[in-house]
Amino acid sequence: MRRQSAVFFFDIIADMDYSAFYHRLTSEVRRDERKQEILILFNMYFTYAMYLLYPVLLVWALFTDSRVFAKILFIPAVSFFLLTFVRKIINRPRPYEAYELDVFFDKQTKGCSMPSRHVFSAVVIAMCLMCFAKIPAYILLVCSMVSCAVRVMLGVHYPSDVIVGYLCGLAAGALVNIL
Numbered sequence: 001m002r003r004q005s006a007v008f009f010f011d012i013i014a015d016m017d018y019s020a021f022y023h024r025l026t027s028e029v030r031r032d033e034r035k036q037e038i039l040i041l042f043n044m045y046f047t048y049a050m051y052l053l054y055p056v057l058l059v060w061a062l063f064t065d066s067r068v069f070a071k072i073l074f075i076p077a078v079s080f081f082l083l084t085f086v087r088k089i090i091n092r093p094r095p096y097e098a099y100e101l102d103v104f105f106d107k108q109t110k111g112c113s114m115p116s117r118h119v120f121s122a123v124v125i126a127m128c129l130m131c132f133a134k135i136p137a138y139i140l141l142v143c144s145m146v147s148c149a150v151r152v153m154l155g156v157h158y159p160s161d162v163i164v165g166y167l168c169g170l171a172a173g174a175l176v177n178i179l
Contacts, residue, residue: 018158042147043147047118071179072128086115087117115165116148123166127170
């Protein structure tokens with residue numbers, strides 16, 4: 001089944017049958033339930049870790065540098081709401097909605113696939129950490145890239161969704177670090 005939404009620039013596979021692409025991408029994982037479980041657990045625990053890290057960063061900044069606190073509170077918050085607004089306007093169907101995909105876990109969310117808010121949030125939080133500790137921040141940026149691949153393999157986002165989410169997170173995080 002061909003997707004009904006507009007073709008986005010970053011979709012490398014825009015002219016391909018996405019179902020075939022998805023099944024080739026996930027063929028190795030399909031053969032091993034343990035690998036499927038690892039994908040699901042990484043997605044869940046990385047998300048929890050990032051959302052726990054952010055309030056810790058805010059509290060740390062509150063007691064160490066009020067200027068940094070203001071930046072890491074307001075820039076990500078405004079960026080998050082702008083990204084959410086854009087997602088609602090685009091309202092791109094998720095891969096599991098647009099295609100008959102045999103995904104690894106059941107997700108009921110409809111639309112709002114572009115850009116990935118999970119990836120955006122992870123990247124912007126990692127960029128906020130950069131104000132305090134560069135090496136852990138770089139490690140989290142790499143983990144965010146892994147999260148991009150995982151979100152695509154789980155069938156909840158297209159490659160373009162996670163790429164745009166990552167780039168938006170980098171842009172918001174760059175504002176945090178240069179202002």
